[in-house]
Amino acid sequence: MDWQTLAAQLFPRGHAITEADNFLSGSAHAGEQTVAVVGTTGHAPIGIEIALAQARFVLQTVREHPGRPILMLVDTQGQRLRHRDEMLGINSYMAHLGKCVELARRQGHRVIGLVYDQALSGGFITSGLMADACYALPDASIRVMGLPAMARITKVPEERLIELAVDNPVFAPGPINYLRMGGLHEIWSGELAAQLEKALAAPSGGDLRSLLGQARGGRKLAQRVIDAILTDSDVLPP
Template identity: 60%
Template sequence: MDWPTLAHRLFGDAHHLVADGDFLHGHAEFDGQTITVLGTTNHAPIGVALALAQARGVLDTLRDHPGRPILLLVDTQGQQLRRRDEWMGINRAMAHLGCCIDLARRRGHRVLGLVYDQALSGGFLTSGLIADGCFALPEAEIRVMRLPAMARVTKLPEAMLAALSASNPVFAPGVENYVAMGGVRALWRDDLAVCLRAALADTPVTDTRAVDGAARGGRRLAAAVIERVLNAA
Protein backbone atom coordinates (compact mmCIF):
# COMPACT_ATOMS: atom_id res chain seq x y z
CA MET A 1 0.00 0.00 0.00
CA ASP A 2 1.37 3.45 -0.85
CA TRP A 3 1.48 6.10 1.84
CA PRO A 4 -1.22 8.43 0.41
CA THR A 5 -3.70 5.54 0.39
CA LEU A 6 -2.66 4.57 3.90
CA ALA A 7 -3.05 8.14 5.17
CA HIS A 8 -6.52 8.38 3.65
CA ARG A 9 -7.62 5.08 5.18
CA LEU A 10 -6.35 6.18 8.59
CA PHE A 11 -7.44 9.82 8.63
CA GLY A 12 -9.63 10.52 5.60
CA ASP A 13 -8.88 14.07 4.48
CA ALA A 14 -7.96 15.23 7.99
CA HIS A 15 -4.21 14.92 7.57
CA HIS A 16 -1.33 17.15 6.55
CA LEU A 17 1.26 14.55 5.65
CA VAL A 18 3.90 15.21 3.01
CA ALA A 19 6.91 13.39 1.58
CA ASP A 20 10.27 15.14 1.33
CA GLY A 21 12.09 12.54 -0.72
CA ASP A 22 11.91 9.39 1.39
CA PHE A 23 10.98 11.26 4.58
CA LEU A 24 7.31 11.40 5.62
CA HIS A 25 6.25 14.02 8.12
CA GLY A 26 3.24 16.04 9.21
CA HIS A 27 0.24 15.68 11.48
CA ALA A 28 -3.33 14.45 11.41
CA GLU A 29 -6.56 15.05 13.29
CA PHE A 30 -8.03 11.92 14.83
CA ASP A 31 -10.91 11.65 17.30
CA GLY A 32 -10.52 15.26 18.37
CA GLN A 33 -6.77 15.13 18.96
CA THR A 34 -3.73 15.86 16.84
CA ILE A 35 -1.22 13.12 16.06
CA THR A 36 2.33 13.68 14.84
CA VAL A 37 3.06 11.40 11.89
CA LEU A 38 6.65 10.57 10.91
CA GLY A 39 8.12 7.86 8.75
CA THR A 40 9.68 6.73 5.51
CA THR A 41 8.62 5.62 2.04
CA ASN A 42 10.08 4.17 -1.19
CA HIS A 43 11.75 1.33 0.76
CA ALA A 44 14.04 4.03 2.14
CA PRO A 45 17.57 3.16 3.22
CA ILE A 46 18.08 4.88 6.58
CA GLY A 47 21.22 6.98 6.46
CA VAL A 48 22.50 9.72 8.74
CA ALA A 49 20.33 12.48 7.21
CA LEU A 50 17.10 10.47 7.31
CA ALA A 51 17.70 9.22 10.87
CA LEU A 52 18.38 12.76 12.08
CA ALA A 53 15.33 14.13 10.25
CA GLN A 54 13.08 11.65 12.03
CA ALA A 55 14.77 12.38 15.35
CA ARG A 56 14.22 16.11 14.78
CA GLY A 57 10.52 15.47 14.21
CA VAL A 58 10.26 13.58 17.49
CA LEU A 59 12.15 16.27 19.43
CA ASP A 60 10.05 19.06 17.89
CA THR A 61 6.92 17.26 19.09
CA LEU A 62 8.35 16.91 22.62
CA ARG A 63 9.18 20.62 22.71
CA ASP A 64 6.10 22.07 21.04
CA HIS A 65 3.34 19.54 21.78
CA PRO A 66 3.88 17.74 25.10
CA GLY A 67 1.92 14.52 25.35
CA ARG A 68 0.90 14.41 21.69
CA PRO A 69 0.74 10.85 20.25
CA ILE A 70 3.30 9.93 17.57
CA LEU A 71 2.66 7.48 14.74
CA LEU A 72 5.71 6.07 12.95
CA LEU A 73 5.03 4.78 9.41
CA VAL A 74 7.69 2.23 8.45
CA ASP A 75 8.87 1.37 4.95
CA THR A 76 12.61 0.75 4.91
CA GLN A 77 15.16 -1.59 3.39
CA GLY A 78 17.42 -1.09 6.42
CA GLN A 79 20.41 1.09 7.11
CA GLN A 80 22.14 2.94 4.29
CA LEU A 81 25.09 0.82 3.12
CA ARG A 82 27.28 3.68 1.99
CA ARG A 83 30.80 4.61 3.00
CA ARG A 84 29.89 8.26 3.47
CA ASP A 85 27.25 7.38 6.09
CA GLU A 86 29.65 5.05 7.86
CA TRP A 87 32.23 7.83 8.03
CA MET A 88 29.61 10.26 9.37
CA GLY A 89 28.63 7.86 12.15
CA ILE A 90 25.44 6.16 11.02
CA ASN A 91 25.49 4.03 14.17
CA ARG A 92 25.35 7.14 16.35
CA ALA A 93 22.62 8.77 14.24
CA MET A 94 20.42 5.70 14.43
CA ALA A 95 21.08 5.33 18.15
CA HIS A 96 20.10 8.99 18.56
CA LEU A 97 16.79 8.31 16.79
CA GLY A 98 16.11 5.38 19.10
CA CYS A 99 16.95 7.49 22.16
CA CYS A 100 14.61 10.25 21.02
CA ILE A 101 11.73 7.79 20.63
CA ASP A 102 12.51 6.32 24.04
CA LEU A 103 12.54 9.82 25.54
CA ALA A 104 9.15 10.56 24.00
CA ARG A 105 7.72 7.42 25.60
CA ARG A 106 9.21 8.38 28.98
CA ARG A 107 7.70 11.88 28.68
CA GLY A 108 4.19 10.47 28.25
CA HIS A 109 3.82 10.45 24.47
CA ARG A 110 2.00 7.38 23.15
CA VAL A 111 4.27 6.14 20.34
CA LEU A 112 2.96 3.61 17.81
CA GLY A 113 4.75 2.03 14.86
CA LEU A 114 3.02 0.73 11.74
CA VAL A 115 4.85 -1.31 9.11
CA TYR A 116 2.84 -0.61 5.98
CA ASP A 117 5.23 -1.94 3.35
CA GLN A 118 8.70 -3.24 4.17
CA ALA A 119 10.81 -3.33 7.34
CA LEU A 120 14.33 -4.66 7.41
CA SER A 121 17.26 -4.64 9.76
CA GLY A 122 18.51 -1.57 11.63
CA GLY A 123 16.14 0.84 9.92
CA PHE A 124 13.29 -0.99 11.65
CA LEU A 125 14.98 -1.62 15.00
CA THR A 126 15.43 2.07 15.79
CA SER A 127 12.00 3.22 14.65
CA GLY A 128 8.79 1.17 14.71
CA LEU A 129 10.18 -1.68 16.78
CA ILE A 130 11.10 0.61 19.68
CA ALA A 131 7.62 2.17 19.92
CA ASP A 132 5.14 1.37 22.70
CA GLY A 133 3.52 -1.00 20.24
CA CYS A 134 4.52 -2.03 16.72
CA PHE A 135 1.78 -3.07 14.31
CA ALA A 136 1.76 -4.14 10.67
CA LEU A 137 -0.48 -4.55 7.66
CA PRO A 138 -0.96 -8.20 6.63
CA GLU A 139 0.71 -7.62 3.26
CA ALA A 140 3.81 -6.00 4.81
CA GLU A 141 7.22 -7.67 4.71
CA ILE A 142 9.39 -7.89 7.82
CA ARG A 143 12.72 -9.63 8.21
CA VAL A 144 16.15 -9.13 9.71
CA MET A 145 17.96 -10.70 6.77
CA ARG A 146 17.31 -13.16 3.98
CA LEU A 147 18.21 -16.80 4.59
CA PRO A 148 21.22 -16.75 2.20
CA ALA A 149 22.70 -13.82 4.13
CA MET A 150 21.89 -15.52 7.43
CA ALA A 151 23.70 -18.64 6.19
CA ARG A 152 26.80 -16.60 5.38
CA VAL A 153 26.80 -14.94 8.79
CA THR A 154 26.06 -18.02 10.89
CA LYS A 155 28.15 -20.43 8.72
CA LEU A 156 25.17 -22.82 8.77
CA PRO A 157 23.83 -24.45 5.58
CA GLU A 158 20.97 -22.53 4.02
CA ALA A 159 18.96 -25.78 3.80
CA MET A 160 19.26 -26.20 7.57
CA LEU A 161 18.06 -22.63 8.18
CA ALA A 162 15.16 -23.14 5.75
CA ALA A 163 14.11 -26.24 7.70
CA LEU A 164 14.38 -24.39 11.01
CA SER A 165 12.34 -21.49 9.68
CA ALA A 166 9.45 -23.84 8.92
CA SER A 167 8.97 -24.58 12.63
CA ASN A 168 10.70 -21.75 14.49
CA PRO A 169 9.58 -18.12 13.94
CA VAL A 170 12.98 -16.81 15.12
CA PHE A 171 14.54 -18.01 11.86
CA ALA A 172 11.68 -17.04 9.56
CA PRO A 173 10.72 -13.77 7.86
CA GLY A 174 7.12 -12.60 7.58
CA VAL A 175 4.67 -10.56 9.63
CA GLU A 176 2.90 -13.60 11.10
CA ASN A 177 6.19 -14.83 12.56
CA TYR A 178 6.90 -11.44 14.11
CA VAL A 179 3.43 -11.49 15.67
CA ALA A 180 4.23 -14.95 17.08
CA MET A 181 7.49 -13.65 18.55
CA GLY A 182 5.77 -10.63 20.11
CA GLY A 183 7.72 -8.07 18.06
CA VAL A 184 4.55 -7.06 16.24
CA ARG A 185 1.63 -6.60 18.61
CA ALA A 186 -1.11 -7.22 16.03
CA LEU A 187 -1.97 -6.96 12.35
CA TRP A 188 -4.27 -4.14 11.23
CA ARG A 189 -7.00 -5.35 8.88
CA ASP A 190 -10.14 -3.86 7.33
CA ASP A 191 -10.96 -0.48 8.96
CA LEU A 192 -7.56 0.98 9.79
CA ALA A 193 -9.05 3.91 11.71
CA VAL A 194 -10.71 1.44 14.10
CA CYS A 195 -7.37 -0.34 14.53
CA LEU A 196 -5.57 2.94 15.29
CA ARG A 197 -8.26 3.93 17.79
CA ALA A 198 -7.90 0.61 19.63
CA ALA A 199 -4.09 0.85 19.62
CA LEU A 200 -4.14 4.37 21.08
CA ALA A 201 -6.49 3.20 23.83
CA ASP A 202 -5.12 -0.24 24.67
CA THR A 203 -1.38 -0.45 23.92
CA PRO A 204 0.53 -0.85 27.21
CA VAL A 205 3.40 1.52 27.96
CA THR A 206 5.49 -1.31 29.42
CA ASP A 207 7.43 -3.71 27.20
CA THR A 208 5.37 -6.92 26.88
CA ARG A 209 7.11 -8.39 23.82
CA ALA A 210 8.88 -11.24 25.62
CA VAL A 211 5.71 -12.19 27.52
CA ASP A 212 3.63 -12.00 24.34
CA GLY A 213 6.17 -14.12 22.49
CA ALA A 214 6.02 -16.79 25.19
CA ALA A 215 2.21 -16.80 25.24
CA ARG A 216 2.08 -17.11 21.44
CA GLY A 217 4.70 -19.85 21.32
CA GLY A 218 7.07 -17.98 19.04
CA ARG A 219 9.70 -16.89 21.57
CA ARG A 220 9.55 -19.43 24.32
CA LEU A 221 12.51 -18.70 26.59
CA ALA A 222 13.06 -14.92 26.60
CA ALA A 223 10.46 -14.07 29.25
CA ALA A 224 11.67 -16.85 31.58
CA VAL A 225 15.30 -15.80 31.19
CA ILE A 226 14.43 -12.15 31.85
CA GLU A 227 12.55 -13.17 34.99
CA ARG A 228 15.50 -15.23 36.26
CA VAL A 229 17.91 -12.35 35.67
CA LEU A 230 15.64 -9.89 37.48
CA ASN A 231 15.19 -12.23 40.43
CA ALA A 232 18.95 -12.85 40.61
CA ALA A 233 19.59 -9.13 40.76
Protein backbone atom coordinates in the same frame (compact mmCIF):
# COMPACT_ATOMS: atom_id res chain seq x y z
CA MET B 1 0.14 0.13 -0.32
CA ASP B 2 1.48 3.63 -1.05
CA TRP B 3 1.58 6.08 1.82
CA GLN B 4 -1.10 8.40 0.37
CA THR B 5 -3.64 5.56 0.22
CA LEU B 6 -2.64 4.47 3.70
CA ALA B 7 -3.02 7.99 5.10
CA ALA B 8 -6.48 8.33 3.55
CA GLN B 9 -7.58 5.12 5.26
CA LEU B 10 -5.95 5.89 8.59
CA PHE B 11 -7.15 9.49 8.75
CA PRO B 12 -10.55 9.92 7.04
CA ARG B 13 -10.95 13.23 8.89
CA GLY B 14 -7.89 14.62 7.14
CA HIS B 15 -4.14 14.91 7.49
CA ALA B 16 -1.24 17.28 6.80
CA ILE B 17 1.49 14.74 6.02
CA THR B 18 4.14 15.69 3.49
CA GLU B 19 6.90 13.74 1.72
CA ALA B 20 10.42 15.00 1.05
CA ASP B 21 13.04 12.59 -0.30
CA ASN B 22 11.18 9.56 1.09
CA PHE B 23 10.83 11.20 4.53
CA LEU B 24 7.29 11.56 5.86
CA SER B 25 6.25 14.06 8.50
CA GLY B 26 3.25 16.02 9.60
CA SER B 27 0.08 15.67 11.66
CA ALA B 28 -3.33 14.09 11.30
CA HIS B 29 -6.67 13.66 13.03
CA ALA B 30 -7.33 10.27 14.64
CA GLY B 31 -10.75 10.35 16.19
CA GLU B 32 -10.90 13.38 18.44
CA GLN B 33 -7.15 13.83 18.84
CA THR B 34 -4.26 15.08 16.78
CA VAL B 35 -1.41 12.70 16.04
CA ALA B 36 2.15 13.51 15.01
CA VAL B 37 3.17 11.35 12.05
CA VAL B 38 6.76 10.54 11.05
CA GLY B 39 8.20 7.83 8.86
CA THR B 40 9.59 6.78 5.52
CA THR B 41 8.39 5.57 2.14
CA GLY B 42 9.78 4.18 -1.08
CA HIS B 43 11.71 1.42 0.74
CA ALA B 44 13.95 4.23 1.98
CA PRO B 45 17.45 3.34 3.15
CA ILE B 46 18.08 4.99 6.51
CA GLY B 47 21.15 7.18 6.13
CA ILE B 48 22.31 9.93 8.41
CA GLU B 49 19.99 12.50 6.79
CA ILE B 50 16.75 10.60 7.36
CA ALA B 51 17.82 9.44 10.82
CA LEU B 52 18.47 13.06 11.83
CA ALA B 53 15.25 14.26 10.20
CA GLN B 54 13.20 11.73 12.14
CA ALA B 55 14.99 12.55 15.39
CA ARG B 56 14.48 16.28 14.79
CA PHE B 57 10.76 15.77 14.21
CA VAL B 58 10.35 13.72 17.39
CA LEU B 59 12.18 16.34 19.47
CA GLN B 60 10.12 19.12 17.88
CA THR B 61 6.94 17.25 18.79
CA VAL B 62 8.09 16.86 22.40
CA ARG B 63 8.98 20.54 22.60
CA GLU B 64 5.99 22.07 20.81
CA HIS B 65 3.19 19.53 21.41
CA PRO B 66 3.57 17.94 24.85
CA GLY B 67 1.85 14.59 25.15
CA ARG B 68 0.81 14.36 21.49
CA PRO B 69 0.77 10.73 20.28
CA ILE B 70 3.38 9.82 17.66
CA LEU B 71 2.71 7.39 14.82
CA MET B 72 5.78 5.99 13.05
CA LEU B 73 5.06 4.74 9.51
CA VAL B 74 7.63 2.14 8.49
CA ASP B 75 8.77 1.37 4.95
CA THR B 76 12.53 0.88 4.83
CA GLN B 77 15.16 -1.41 3.38
CA GLY B 78 17.30 -0.89 6.48
CA GLN B 79 20.31 1.29 7.10
CA ARG B 80 22.06 2.72 4.06
CA LEU B 81 25.07 0.62 3.15
CA ARG B 82 27.51 3.30 2.02
CA HIS B 83 31.10 3.87 3.02
CA ARG B 84 30.27 7.54 3.68
CA ASP B 85 27.52 6.74 6.17
CA GLU B 86 29.63 4.11 7.91
CA MET B 87 32.58 6.50 8.23
CA LEU B 88 30.30 9.21 9.62
CA GLY B 89 28.97 6.76 12.22
CA ILE B 90 25.49 5.81 11.00
CA ASN B 91 25.14 3.60 14.09
CA SER B 92 25.40 6.69 16.30
CA TYR B 93 22.80 8.57 14.28
CA MET B 94 20.38 5.67 14.53
CA ALA B 95 21.08 5.33 18.25
CA HIS B 96 20.32 9.05 18.58
CA LEU B 97 16.96 8.47 16.90
CA GLY B 98 16.19 5.65 19.31
CA LYS B 99 17.08 7.86 22.27
CA CYS B 100 14.78 10.60 21.00
CA VAL B 101 11.90 8.13 20.78
CA GLU B 102 12.63 6.98 24.33
CA LEU B 103 12.70 10.61 25.49
CA ALA B 104 9.29 11.18 23.94
CA ARG B 105 7.93 8.10 25.70
CA ARG B 106 9.29 9.26 29.06
CA GLN B 107 7.68 12.66 28.48
CA GLY B 108 4.27 11.06 28.14
CA HIS B 109 3.95 10.61 24.38
CA ARG B 110 2.24 7.42 23.23
CA VAL B 111 4.39 5.98 20.40
CA ILE B 112 2.83 3.63 17.85
CA GLY B 113 4.63 1.91 14.97
CA LEU B 114 2.95 0.65 11.79
CA VAL B 115 4.77 -1.40 9.14
CA TYR B 116 2.76 -0.73 6.01
CA ASP B 117 5.21 -1.99 3.39
CA GLN B 118 8.75 -3.15 4.13
CA ALA B 119 10.77 -3.30 7.33
CA LEU B 120 14.33 -4.54 7.35
CA SER B 121 17.21 -4.63 9.84
CA GLY B 122 18.41 -1.47 11.58
CA GLY B 123 15.84 0.78 9.94
CA PHE B 124 13.11 -1.23 11.66
CA ILE B 125 14.90 -1.55 14.99
CA THR B 126 15.13 2.23 15.52
CA SER B 127 11.58 2.94 14.36
CA GLY B 128 8.79 0.37 14.74
CA LEU B 129 10.58 -1.74 17.32
CA MET B 130 11.23 1.35 19.47
CA ALA B 131 7.51 2.09 19.71
CA ASP B 132 5.30 1.26 22.69
CA ALA B 133 3.48 -1.10 20.35
CA CYS B 134 4.15 -2.05 16.75
CA TYR B 135 1.55 -3.20 14.24
CA ALA B 136 1.67 -4.28 10.60
CA LEU B 137 -0.54 -4.67 7.56
CA PRO B 138 -1.08 -8.24 6.32
CA ASP B 139 1.01 -7.76 3.16
CA ALA B 140 3.96 -6.12 4.91
CA SER B 141 7.42 -7.60 4.43
CA ILE B 142 9.37 -7.84 7.69
CA ARG B 143 12.76 -9.37 8.37
CA VAL B 144 15.93 -8.45 10.17
CA MET B 145 18.12 -10.56 7.91
CA GLY B 146 17.38 -12.67 4.86
CA LEU B 147 18.17 -16.37 5.06
CA PRO B 148 20.94 -16.20 2.39
CA ALA B 149 22.72 -13.47 4.38
CA MET B 150 22.13 -15.36 7.62
CA ALA B 151 23.69 -18.45 6.07
CA ARG B 152 26.79 -16.53 5.04
CA ILE B 153 27.27 -15.04 8.50
CA THR B 154 26.41 -18.05 10.66
CA LYS B 155 28.00 -20.61 8.29
CA VAL B 156 24.83 -22.68 8.64
CA PRO B 157 23.71 -24.00 5.23
CA GLU B 158 20.78 -22.08 3.80
CA GLU B 159 18.89 -25.34 3.27
CA ARG B 160 19.11 -26.03 7.00
CA LEU B 161 17.89 -22.51 7.84
CA ILE B 162 14.93 -23.00 5.52
CA GLU B 163 14.08 -26.19 7.42
CA LEU B 164 14.37 -24.41 10.77
CA ALA B 165 12.18 -21.54 9.54
CA VAL B 166 9.25 -23.93 9.10
CA ASP B 167 8.79 -24.35 12.86
CA ASN B 168 10.87 -21.54 14.37
CA PRO B 169 9.70 -17.96 13.69
CA VAL B 170 13.12 -16.57 14.67
CA PHE B 171 14.43 -17.80 11.31
CA ALA B 172 11.40 -16.89 9.24
CA PRO B 173 10.37 -13.51 7.78
CA GLY B 174 6.88 -12.05 7.56
CA PRO B 175 4.36 -10.38 9.88
CA ILE B 176 2.87 -13.68 11.11
CA ASN B 177 6.23 -14.80 12.48
CA TYR B 178 6.93 -11.43 14.10
CA LEU B 179 3.48 -11.62 15.66
CA ARG B 180 4.36 -15.04 17.12
CA MET B 181 7.63 -13.66 18.53
CA GLY B 182 5.86 -10.70 20.12
CA GLY B 183 7.56 -8.13 17.91
CA LEU B 184 4.13 -7.13 16.63
CA HIS B 185 1.13 -6.57 18.85
CA GLU B 186 -1.39 -7.18 16.08
CA ILE B 187 -1.79 -7.39 12.32
CA TRP B 188 -4.33 -4.85 11.16
CA SER B 189 -7.06 -5.54 8.64
CA GLY B 190 -10.44 -3.97 7.97
CA GLU B 191 -11.04 -0.40 9.10
CA LEU B 192 -7.57 1.02 9.68
CA ALA B 193 -8.85 4.24 11.27
CA ALA B 194 -10.70 2.24 13.92
CA GLN B 195 -7.64 0.05 14.50
CA LEU B 196 -5.46 3.11 15.04
CA GLU B 197 -7.89 4.70 17.48
CA LYS B 198 -8.03 1.43 19.42
CA ALA B 199 -4.23 1.26 19.58
CA LEU B 200 -3.94 4.85 20.76
CA ALA B 201 -6.51 4.25 23.48
CA ALA B 202 -4.87 1.06 24.77
CA PRO B 203 -2.97 1.46 28.04
CA SER B 204 0.79 1.29 27.82
CA GLY B 205 1.92 -1.71 29.85
CA GLY B 206 5.63 -1.38 29.20
CA ASP B 207 7.65 -3.68 26.96
CA LEU B 208 5.46 -6.75 26.56
CA ARG B 209 7.27 -8.37 23.63
CA SER B 210 8.88 -11.22 25.55
CA LEU B 211 5.61 -12.00 27.36
CA LEU B 212 3.68 -11.96 24.08
CA GLY B 213 6.32 -14.15 22.45
CA GLN B 214 6.07 -16.64 25.29
CA ALA B 215 2.26 -16.72 25.20
CA ARG B 216 2.22 -17.17 21.42
CA GLY B 217 4.92 -19.84 21.40
CA GLY B 218 7.37 -17.89 19.29
CA ARG B 219 9.93 -17.08 22.00
CA LYS B 220 9.86 -19.72 24.69
CA LEU B 221 12.84 -18.73 26.82
CA ALA B 222 13.20 -14.93 26.65
CA GLN B 223 10.77 -14.13 29.47
CA ARG B 224 12.10 -16.98 31.61
CA VAL B 225 15.61 -15.58 31.28
CA ILE B 226 14.38 -12.08 32.18
CA ASP B 227 12.51 -13.39 35.22
CA ALA B 228 15.55 -15.39 36.34
CA ILE B 229 17.80 -12.34 36.11
CA LEU B 230 15.33 -10.15 38.00
CA THR B 231 14.97 -12.72 40.78
CA ASP B 232 18.65 -13.67 40.77
CA SER B 233 17.78 -17.33 40.29
CA ASP B 234 18.99 -20.00 37.91
CA VAL B 235 18.41 -18.90 34.34
CA LEU B 236 16.92 -22.19 33.24
CA PRO B 237 15.29 -24.76 35.51
CA PRO B 238 16.55 -28.35 35.29
